[in-house]
Amino acid sequence: MARSPVLRSTAWLWLLATVGVLAVGFRQAIFVAPTEATMGNLQRIFYYHVPHAILGLVFPYINLVASLGFLYWRRRDPLKALTADALAVASAEVTVLYVGICLGSGMLWGKPAWGIWWAWDPRLTTALILWLIYVSYLLLRRFSPAGQIGVLAAVLAVFAAIDVPIVYMSIRWWRTQHPAPVFGGGPDSGIDPAMMPAFLWNLAGWAMWGIFLIAFRFALERRRQIAEQDAALQAIEASLETPQ
Amino acid sequence: MTWKTFFDFSTMAHRHLVFVYVGVWALQGGYLAWTAWNWRKIRSPRS
Numbered sequence: 001m002a003r004s005p006v007l008r009s010t011a012w013l014w015l016l017a018t019v020g021v022l023a024v025g026f027r028q029a030i031f032v033a034p035t036e037a038t039m040g041n042l043q044r045i046f047y048y049h050v051p052h053a054i055l056g057l058v059f060p061y062i063n064l065v066a067s068l069g070f071l072y073w074r075r076r077d078p079l080k081a082l083t084a085d086a087l088a089v090a091s092a093e094v095t096v097l098y099v100g101i102c103l104g105s106g107m108l109w110g111k112p113a114w115g116i117w118w119a120w121d122p123r124l125t126t127a128l129i130l131w132l133i134y135v136s137y138l139l140l141r142r143f144s145p146a147g148q149i150g151v152l153a154a155v156l157a158v159f160a161a162i163d164v165p166i167v168y169m170s171i172r173w174w175r176t177q178h179p180a181p182v183f184g185g186g187p188d189s190g191i192d193p194a195m196m197p198a199f200l201w202n203l204a205g206w207a208m209w210g211i212f213l214i215a216f217r218f219a220l221e222r223r224r225q226i227a228e229q230d231a232a233l234q235a236i237e238a239s240l241e242t243p244q
Numbered sequence: 245m246t247w248k249t250f251f252d253f254s255t256m257a258h259r260h261l262v263f264v265y266v267g268v269w270a271l272q273g274g275y276l277a278w279t280a281w282n283w284r285k286i287r288s289p290r291s
Contacts, residue, residue, distance in 0.1 A: 209272065
């Protein structure tokens, strides 16, 4: 394909830029940002935890849009439906990764800060449910009978997306052990302006990384689909050539 | 903070800070490596 070299160059440039942004983000988070007054250096977990938490609530919407696209096109235009399905599985896997990191880094912060690894409070519980739904989504795709995978997964994806606003609003609707909203949480919320560059560099870096992962996984899934189609076509051709 | 204090494992807080930063890179890098490995394994059939 003629566009492959251009796409490949763009992907490499994007990956290099992403690693550059993440390197700046790491330097800002560890060496430049001031030490927080009450938590000390433990607060630096925030610069990796919060970007993963935010992006873990954004990527499910890529999965939702792709799944709705699959349901819309599956009878009208099966080739477009396959493309949408590839995007859905790519975004679901990256969602599991990001929400999983959010949960894991939160637990590693919670043990020294709260003295416990886990609390069944609304934010943590709804985030765990979100992660479990997407893990079940991937398991469903892995073990469903061929031919029904796309439809079953797309319907589950619609339900999964319902949990996203609940996770976001949980620290606003209910009293939780999880810290109050840092951004958009009222007049007392926010962080020291000196900490903002570290947060923004890491948010940008992990967003670029996530987009790269989704694009790469999407391309892989498309490659797998095309290989599957070609194998099926070859099998049909071989059966037609068999002397009766 | 410096590299020396970053790798200071004397307290739980310091250890967990390192675990998060190393763990995130390991998981993200691992997923990228797994995708790249599959990319190489499934050769493009129409190339």
